[in-house]
Amino acid sequence: MSGLLIAAPSSGAGKTTVTLGLLRALRRRGIAVAPGKAGPDYIDPAFHAAASGTPCLNFDPWAMRSELISANATLHRSGDRILVIEAMMGLFDGAADGKGTAADLAAQLGLSVVLVIDASRMSQSVAPLVAGFAGFRADVRVAGVILNKVGSERHEAMLRQALEAIRMPVIAVIGSDKALALPDRHLGLVQAGEHTRLEGFIEHAADAVSEECNFEFLLRIARQGLNRPSAANIDRLPPLGSRIAVARDIAFAFSYEHMLLGWRRRGAAISFFSPLADEAPAADADAIYLPGGYPELHAGKLSQAPTFRAGLLDAAARGIRIYGECGGYMVLGEGLIDAEGKRHEMLGLLPVVTSYAARKRHLGYRHVMPLDGAIFQRAMTAHEFHYSTLISEGRGERLFQVRDALGTDLGQAGLRRGQVSGSYMHLIDLAGISA
Numbered sequence: 001m002s003g004l005l006i007a008a009p010s011s012g013a014g015k016t017t018v019t020l021g022l023l024r025a026l027r028r029r030g031i032a033v034a035p036g037k038a039g040p041d042y043i044d045p046a047f048h049a050a051a052s053g054t055p056c057l058n059f060d061p062w063a064m065r066s067e068l069i070s071a072n073a074t075l076h077r078s079g080d081r082i083l084v085i086e087a088m089m090g091l092f093d094g095a096a097d098g099k100g101t102a103a104d105l106a107a108q109l110g111l112s113v114v115l116v117i118d119a120s121r122m123s124q125s126v127a128p129l130v131a132g133f134a135g136f137r138a139d140v141r142v143a144g145v146i147l148n149k150v151g152s153e154r155h156e157a158m159l160r161q162a163l164e165a166i167r168m169p170v171i172a173v174i175g176s177d178k179a180l181a182l183p184d185r186h187l188g189l190v191q192a193g194e195h196t197r198l199e200g201f202i203e204h205a206a207d208a209v210s211e212e213c214n215f216e217f218l219l220r221i222a223r224q225g226l227n228r229p230s231a232a233n234i235d236r237l238p239p240l241g242s243r244i245a246v247a248r249d250i251a252f253a254f255s256y257e258h259m260l261l262g263w264r265r266r267g268a269a270i271s272f273f274s275p276l277a278d279e280a281p282a283a284d285a286d287a288i289y290l291p292g293g294y295p296e297l298h299a300g301k302l303s304q305a306p307t308f309r310a311g312l313l314d315a316a317a318r319g320i321r322i323y324g325e326c327g328g329y330m331v332l333g334e335g336l337i338d339a340e341g342k343r344h345e346m347l348g349l350l351p352v353v354t355s356y357a358a359r360k361r362h363l364g365y366r367h368v369m370p371l372d373g374a375i376f377q378r379a380m381t382a383h384e385f386h387y388s389t390l391i392s393e394g395r396g397e398r399l400f401q402v403r404d405a406l407g408t409d410l411g412q413a414g415l416r417r418g419q420v421s422g423s424y425m426h427l428i429d430l431a432g433i434s435a
Contacts, residue, residue: 018174
């Protein structure tokens with residue numbers, strides 16, 4: 001068993017770029033990798049998949065049961081692939097209740113931690129910083145560091161000397177390079193599918209990581225001490241149907257691969273269609289899933305997609321189960337108001353109007369309890385992250401009772417009309433939080 005957690009003291013240190021470079025550099029060397037992302041992020045995994053050539057799974061120590069994390073780790077790295085998981089935020093940063101840190105994930109799976117240090121504004125101070133992180137928890141092993149944004153050979157020498165004093169290995173050194181920055185927007189990075197020069201960027205990141213990298217040491221620590229999780233056929237979120245049509249394009253890109261994996265393991269067949277390409281779901285689908293994404297950036301095109309509209313309306317009329325999350329929920333509504341204040345007509349299957357012009361950030365983990373009549377039967381964990389606002393809501397059955405990570409009651413959320421339902425919640429796992 002082998003694996004690494006690529007972490008940092010805080011956000012903004014360059015974890016994603018370093019992870020992409022490592023994934024591609026290892027792939028160049030013929031080393032099979034299994035990419036992962038800690039936490040609820042649904043943008044970074046697409047970059048990881050592009051760099052590694054393998055789908056990326058989420059491993060969320062707050063929202064996922066420990067048995068799901070263990071089972072998915074075993075399944076994902078079958079064939080003796082190296083599990084390379086990018087952490088979220090800082091190594092010891094968790095949810096509002098302090099739980100679910102990347103360190104918790106490293107401890108559970110026995111992953112060696114590689115700490116990415118933004119060295120652009122420090123020299124000898126790197127030693128007490130790294131020493132503090134390395135000694136903070138006895139069950140978390142910081143095995144080495146990657147020095148990022150190093151300004152010169154002299155700067156590198158000062159950093160190395162300081163780290164030698166605390167006996168912390170330097171795995172790689174990456175120089176300052178403006179070309180190693182990825183563009184972002186309101187929910188994080190611009191999506192991989194919209195990055196016109198992504199392949200060149202990944203190759204450049206791999207070159208930068210490889211220039212001064214001790215791959216032999218990296219592979220050695222990757223194979224030290226990973227626990228052997230069970231691949232038992234654990235209970236998972238049940239599939240929406242036996243033949244599920246999933247919307248997938250740059251407007252509907254936020255589906256979790258672990259969710260689709262779980263559905264397939266329960267026997268469901270999954271097909272994909274693109275609303276932006278004006279495609280309808282498969283005619284034989286008995287369930288339709290509209291995941292989150294950026295419909296607010298493509299509202300005009302979605303409102304002028306007659307084949308997509310007709311396919312969804314026909315499915316609803318036939319009683320096909322339709323479920324929308326976040327962006328999908330917005331598209332199931334009657335109207336979507338864009339950033340310029342223009343209203344675009346959506347599917348009209350749920351009596352809601354949402355606005356991206358009236359922006360307000362909604363962010364955090366959620367405990368959700370399905371209400372009577374919902375398509376779900378058990379308590380679940382979820383994540384909410386959006387800037388759009390619900391500005392009007394008609395009559396319909398409520399879908400969930402919601403609490404935040406601290407247990408504060410947030411009231412009811414989501415709507416249901418017949419077999420059509422949706423909410424802003426991104427569902428992650430059955431309840432039974434391990435962290």
